[in-house]
Amino acid sequence: MASPLEIAGDDGIPNGRRFFKGRFSSLSALLLPVLLIALWWLASARGWLPEQILPAPSYVLQTAGDMIMSGELLYHAAVSLRRVVFGFTIGAGLGLGLGIAMGLSQRLEDYIKPTFLAFAQIPTLGWIPLLMLLVGIEETLKIIIIAKGALVPITLNTFSGIRSVPGKYVEVGKALRFSRWQTLRLIVLPGAIPSIFTGIRYGLTHAWTSLVGVELLASSEGLGYLLVWGRQMFWLDTVIIAMIVIGLIGVTMDKGLNGAEVFIQRWKKEGL
Amino acid sequence: MAEASTRLVRIRRGLTLPLLLLAVWEASSRLGLVDPRFLPGIEDVVLTAKREIIDNGLTGQLAASLLRNIAGFLIGCILGVSFGTLVAVTRIGDRLVMPTFNGLKQISLLAWIPLISVWFGFGEQAKVVFVALAAFIPIALNTYDGIKDAPSELVEVGRALRFRPWQRVARIYLPSALPAIATGIHLGLIYSWLATVGAEYFLAVGPGIGGLVIAGRERFDMALVMVGVIILGLVGFSLNRLAGAAEARLLRWRT
Numbered sequence: 001m002a003s004p005l006e007i008a009g010d011d012g013i014p015n016g017r018r019f020f021k022g023r024f025s026s027l028s029a030l031l032l033p034v035l036l037i038a039l040w041w042l043a044s045a046r047g048w049l050p051e052q053i054l055p056a057p058s059y060v061l062q063t064a065g066d067m068i069m070s071g072e073l074l075y076h077a078a079v080s081l082r083r084v085v086f087g088f089t090i091g092a093g094l095g096l097g098l099g100i101a102m103g104l105s106q107r108l109e110d111y112i113k114p115t116f117l118a119f120a121q122i123p124t125l126g127w128i129p130l131l132m133l134l135v136g137i138e139e140t141l142k143i144i145i146i147a148k149g150a151l152v153p154i155t156l157n158t159f160s161g162i163r164s165v166p167g168k169y170v171e172v173g174k175a176l177r178f179s180r181w182q183t184l185r186l187i188v189l190p191g192a193i194p195s196i197f198t199g200i201r202y203g204l205t206h207a208w209t210s211l212v213g214v215e216l217l218a219s220s221e222g223l224g225y226l227l228v229w230g231r232q233m234f235w236l237d238t239v240i241i242a243m244i245v246i247g248l249i250g251v252t253m254d255k256g257l258n259g260a261e262v263f264i265q266r267w268k269k270e271g272l
Numbered sequence: 273m274a275e276a277s278t279r280l281v282r283i284r285r286g287l288t289l290p291l292l293l294l295a296v297w298e299a300s301s302r303l304g305l306v307d308p309r310f311l312p313g314i315e316d317v318v319l320t321a322k323r324e325i326i327d328n329g330l331t332g333q334l335a336a337s338l339l340r341n342i343a344g345f346l347i348g349c350i351l352g353v354s355f356g357t358l359v360a361v362t363r364i365g366d367r368l369v370m371p372t373f374n375g376l377k378q379i380s381l382l383a384w385i386p387l388i389s390v391w392f393g394f395g396e397q398a399k400v401v402f403v404a405l406a407a408f409i410p411i412a413l414n415t416y417d418g419i420k421d422a423p424s425e426l427v428e429v430g431r432a433l434r435f436r437p438w439q440r441v442a443r444i445y446l447p448s449a450l451p452a453i454a455t456g457i458h459l460g461l462i463y464s465w466l467a468t469v470g471a472e473y474f475l476a477v478g479p480g481i482g483g484l485v486i487a488g489r490e491r492f493d494m495a496l497v498m499v500g501v502i503i504l505g506l507v508g509f510s511l512n513r514l515a516g517a518a519e520a521r522l523l524r525w526r527t
Contacts, residue, residue, distance in 0.1 A: 029371030036372070053390060110285035118290070121512075122505035125469045125482075129489040130497050134310055209380045216382055216474060224383075231386035239386045247379035 055237045063237040077245055080211055080222040087146025088207040092200060095151045099158025120152045124210045128217055137218035149210030150203035157199025161192030197261045204257060208250050312495040320495035334503065336479040337468055344403025345464040349457060352408040356415025361441060377409050381467065385474045394476035406467030407460035418452025419445045454522050458515040465508050
């Protein structure tokens, strides 16, 4: 059997580890990206890879500067964001309504849910060609696809959130002679909020992914279009910049929703 | 008795909407209420499916898609489990590699396609790389989380028994991470199918269901598109079921 001392040693010295973690974890996180960029820079400076396969980092940075100054990047990002906001709002509204309706009524669930699940099996990408034939390749197509991306997770999570509200709570409401509306507003919805938020976060992620998909297939503006266009022109700098912006906007939206969730549920800490 | 009758009621209710939709579809195409180019009759769709299966080798196309899917999935799965394990058990991996990985995974999957097409071309190789990437991300993440959540008592037992590093991985970390890995594999299977469809859309046209759908759209053949889309859904559904069954079987020992 090992002595306690040996175990502590094997543990990597807990105190030292904590010290390391506090001071350097953010620094060490940056080490690999810095190394990769250094390698990238070296590879392009030495000409290990042709410019069309991997443009120099300085060149990408310069293009990024140009695209920001000319307003081009902002324009495409704004187009994409507008589409997501419209599509997501429609999808989230429908999803919340449908989820709440199915959650409250067994009858509605029986009628709608099997069909809904069957439609949900078909991936968003599958709907794009079908809808292209029906509504063309204009704005309507993008909004419908994004709305569909948001609709599925929001409906399902809202539904299961409402169903998982404990029956006890609803009975308390009955004992207090709450009206149906009061029960919904004061008991069912607050109980379902965590699950609804999970749905909204997934919904926004799906909406953003669907946007990239639909813009790749049919678009003349937006970040997805930048990707396709850059690819066709062999402007890899443009492709890389568009990828980074897509990633950044995705993270920002997710972080924002996370913040909103904490804010809305701040009563949790006080109450319980 | 009562249970059986509520089940019957639920089945009857569940079938109402699809049957109603089918009836409206059939009636509107029979009565010529809609342009058949936009909504072909049910008979047309069935005939198209039959034609594609018998004359145009639909099964071959499906096999091409599935093969691509499985190849990419297996590569992504092996790499994902190894990467997730390595990063979780080594301090260098945890501190240095994970933050970068977390940053890169934020880029939505389809946005990788143009870059992959430059680096790997438009052929089979690029498609498999993309499918592998789609499977790799959730599998690596869930493996990492599962290993990080390994109960510390177990890890200590391993220390007390003076397990070698690989013994710790094989006997403690991996078994205790198995449920999380199974979740990752389940997600990976779903994502890899989406990626297969995406790869077939955006990369060069070759055999495959995605290519079939795109061809249908280009020819304005709504019936063909519908057949393709239904197959996409069915395959996704079956893969999901298969993964669920495999997951349950794999984790049977836990109960």
